[in-house]
Amino acid sequence: MRYVDFLDRGAELFGEQDAVRSSEIVWTYDDLVAITHRIARGLQRDGFTPGEPVAIWTPNHPRGFACQFGAARAGQPWIPVNARNGIEENVAVLTRLGARHLFFHPSVAADAARALAEVPTLRSAVQLDGLPVLDGVPTFEDWLPGPGPTVTCPTGPDDVVMLPSTSGTAGRPKGVRHTNRGFEAMVANYQSLMHYETNPVTVAAAPLTHAAGYFATTLLSQGGTVVTLPAPEPLAIMQAIEEHRATTLFLPPTLIYTMLAHPRVGDFDYSSLRYMIYGGAPMATHKLREAIDVFGPVLAQTYGLTEAPVVLGFLLPRDHVEALADPAKERRLLSCGRPGPFTEIAIADDDGRLLGVGERGEIVCRGGTVMAGYVDDPEEDARAFAHGWFHTGDIGERDAQGFLYVVDRKKDMIISGGFNVYPAEVEQVVWDHPAVQDCAVIGVPDDRWGEAVTAVVELKPGAELDTAELIATLRARLGGVKTPKSVRVVDALPRSAAGKVLKRVIRETYWKGRDRVI
Incomplete structure (x- = not known):
């Protein structure tokens, strides 16, 4: 099926039902x-x-x-x-x-x-x-x-x-x-993983130009309704969930954090929700617990890239619930789930050799959802599809049950004193501090260590942070190699339009004028 065929199928089956709603427009x-x-x-x-x-x-x-x-x-x-x-x-x-x-x-x-x-x-x-x-x-x-x-x-x-x-x-x-074939595979992945007893309703608060748009498209052949919000404003999202009896929404973690911190988060009925999907970045584990307490057992994580849209990995709501209930499975909260049924994922070393359970390397994938290639860029195509797999640029590992763990971006890895430090591991611990809203861990130039692990932190409104106390706490949990040598507090972390923290921009402050950036 082609991209337009999913809309046409929805019209064949549900012609008089609402397809799109906004504050001014309602279209069947x-x-x-x-x-x-x-x-x-x-x-x-x-x-x-x-x-x-x-x-x-x-x-x-x-x-x-x-x-x-x-x-x-x-x-x-x-x-x-x-x-x-x-x-x-x-x-x-x-x-x-x-x-x-x-x-x-x-x-x-x-x-x-x-x-x-x-x-x-x-x-x-x-x-x-x-x-x-x-x-x-x-x-x-x-x-x-x-x-x-x-x-x-x-x-x-x-x-x-x-x-x-x-x-x-x-x-x-x-x-x-x-391509059209890629969208067909994406829809197949989604619909095999997410099930509804009634026609779904999604609140499109995150940009339809990104993952929220993919979710909206997949729901059309199921008679779904897309409720568009012009901006991702937390109160408007919470109101829309109750008003439209929303079943599904996709949000970046930072927006979920903001909703949880909103003074009116407890004022609305979220019982219609079946899937509150997050992606684009990992979520702090204690925030996952809080979100499930507030919104119900509906948290789901999706993993994908622009070149290979969701669902490369999907952590189902039941996976979250099981991990919270069983200490032996708690680590799964750090996972982005298992591969979608129409996607193949592996871990590879720099020579293209596929690695085993627990071994870290680059996440590679293949399947219908992977792009046909870049626009007029054969050199990038050759690099991206080396050894017959698409190379994501993410470092990860898989456990014996097939759960995928994204450890870091390949280019984000810090080499400090000859040891590899993956920032995502450190960030998970920094996020646990009650004063921290968000953080980015980077390597900054250091004459002794080569790169010094550094945490750049954005605080919750009105919060204060004792950086020495935070470093001591991190050292107790992470050991000396991974613990940041310094913690720097900023008013706001730079983010892309999709809400991702721009570590490249943060690094530029510290590496400007140098011949290398590692």
Whole structure:
């Protein structure tokens, strides 16, 4: 099945049920399908042909969601542009991927105007909402063709349907080619792992340009309803769960932490939830316990990358519950689960040799969800697919029961005094301190150690931290090699638009002007 086929299947089975809701728009499946055909005809009318990329630049919005399917129906790959990225990065992405047309929300109009001026391939644009704000750019309602014939999607299983970009946390963002076949495998993975007694409802609070959008797409063939929130505001999320009887949502750990700290977290009914899925970063184990106490036994973790979207690994709610109940299984709370049924995962050394249980190496994978390759980057393709596997860049290990543990990013490993230190292990312990909201552990240059383990810490609002006391606590639990030599408190850790802590940015402060960064 192709990307648009999952929406069409939902319409066949659940045509009069709500497909998308926002504070201003409610569309049934029949409504949404009809709009996507009109979008596809509008692109064809304007002279666009299959294979020409269409960019969608908006916070979460029903029309932006519809444009994803309208572009795919016309055979045009869509480029998800994260509205919280910097303008320089977004212009660079659109230029690199050769965007031909732009759908944008008025809240990013100034950035869209700059893109139209600076991206040489952009030919036209449409504003998705509100009164016109850019000269010569029509609004969605003015641009959209009237009702008419349906559009036959011209793509096949191996045609590219989506062109996301890597986050740039480890360097320059790269364009990624995902096919219809890849989405089919992703949906199969999801639906084999997540089950519902009723039609699911997902609150899309995290960006639909990222994992939240993948979850939303997979629910469509099951008659799911996508409730879009324009921003990931904790109170609005909690209210939406109760109001819409949400069954599913995807959130980064930092947002779950913020919700747990909110004074009104206990005011709402969360009994409809079946899956509160977190990903993009590990979650502190004591926070998992707290979240399960508040939201119920519904916490689930997914592991994936832009190049190999979820579900590479999935830690089910029952896995969390069993780990909390049995001290012998508690370590599983540090795991990102077991492979999805349509994904193969292994651990490999630098020579491509597959490693055994408990051995640490690079996580490699293969299967239908893995990208078709990078955009115009054969050298990166050769590196990424060496030895017949996709190389994730993550260091990990597997236990005898098949649970996968992501120890760290390959490039994040610290070599201090000749010993390898994996920051994620240290961060798990730092997170346990009651004053710590979030942290990043990095190596900084040191004449004696080569790299000195350093914890950069963001505190909870109003909290204070005795750094000497924290270091002493860490030493007792971690030993001398892994314990940070110093703890530095910052107002806020730098994060990507997807909420990931940008260790690269933190390191630059300490390694600036040096010939090496390790």
